[in-house]
Amino acid sequence: MKLAVLGLGNMGSALAHCLLKSGHDVSVWNRTPEKAEVFAEVGATICSSPNDAIAASDFVIICIKSHTETVELVNGLSFSLEGKTICDMSTGDTSDADRLVAILEKQGAGYMLGMINAYPSGIGGDETTILTVGSAGTWDRYGSVIGNLGGKSAHVGEKPAALAALFAGLFTVRQGFMFGMIYGALVCQKAGIPMQVYADQLPATIKLVKDYHDLFARTVPTEDYDNAEASLKVYAMAQEDALKTYLSLNAPADFIRLMHDRTKTAWDDGHGDRQLTSLVQHMTDA
Missing domain, CATH: 3.40.50.720 (NAD(P)-binding Rossmann-like Domain)
Known part of the structure; x- marks a missing residue:
């Protein structure tokens, strides 16, 4: 060859x-x-x-x-x-x-x-x-x-579109994580938290990413979104608290607002007791 x-x-x-x-x-x-x-x-x-x-x-x-x-x-x-x-x-x-x-x-x-x-x-x-x-x-x-x-x-x-879509999806995951850290830094700066203190706490948060992946892999392929240990409405309420903190500190809030608005809309549409990952189904059907 x-x-x-x-x-x-x-x-x-x-x-x-x-x-x-x-x-x-x-x-x-x-x-x-x-x-x-x-x-x-x-x-x-x-x-x-x-x-x-x-x-x-x-x-x-x-x-x-x-x-x-x-x-x-x-x-x-x-x-x-x-x-x-x-x-x-x-x-x-x-x-x-x-x-x-x-x-x-x-x-x-x-x-x-x-x-x-x-x-x-x-x-x-x-x-x-x-x-x-x-x-x-x-x-x-x-x-x-x-x-x-x-x-x-x-x-x-075989289709080129499959690769382009997969790239866009995986790139979004990586960039979403990076932007999460960036926006988190901005709100912490507004509160006077040293960036080193913030950076030192990130590893504990990163450990949860595997749990999020496990939840996603267990629920989205099978479309089984019931029996949530932490329901979508619980996340929506936590996001609302975080959004209020961003706003009260005059920190850029568009990233957390996007998450909150998507989650709250799904709650209003009857997904409140389901897994947060049911957003995939909700946004697909919207």
Whole structure:
């Protein structure tokens, strides 16, 4: 199996190094040739153009700025991609991904789109996850390659929209946690609490995140929201108390207000005795 990595920024370089360490036959290309030259020392074939790298390979990983740039790269090739499989690890929205897939399918190429949930230093780790979508059979043929790059990697479907939605959802979780810490810092600052004191208390709060995940995993997939140990209305009342504190201290309150308003609306609509996670059902049905 012959592989290629196009784009040797921090992430692309990490991908190429990992594949070479795993014993794969790897060709590399980068717009700035100097970045590619160092890979000759570790066994890669250095290519002077995308044409050369892709022509020499069965499975091509592209890791540049965006799906749009990948489309431009593919459209600039001088030969057909029939029989090749292109795995784009670049970023972009659903429309960009759909456009890329349409071009690849028209040329008879297989496609895979990947979402890397790690920093470059995590590539090759047993706990690292790369989530992919791809045309039929691509995971069976090349899933082991992606597994070399991340031990917890998985195939989640064929449609590009699935990957874009999953990225948006998981990104929201991470950013929601960060913004929670930021807004928490703002209200504590207003009350004169030293930021070090606030930061020192965060680990105890973080421990509850696992409990929240366990509740979510137990209730949302099965849509079983009854028998709540702490009901939605209990959370709504606690959120109201927190909102009043933000307002009384003149701290930015839009984040906690969003949570309170969503929860209070569900309570008013009859979900008060159910799990807080029943908001998924309530907001879906709204």
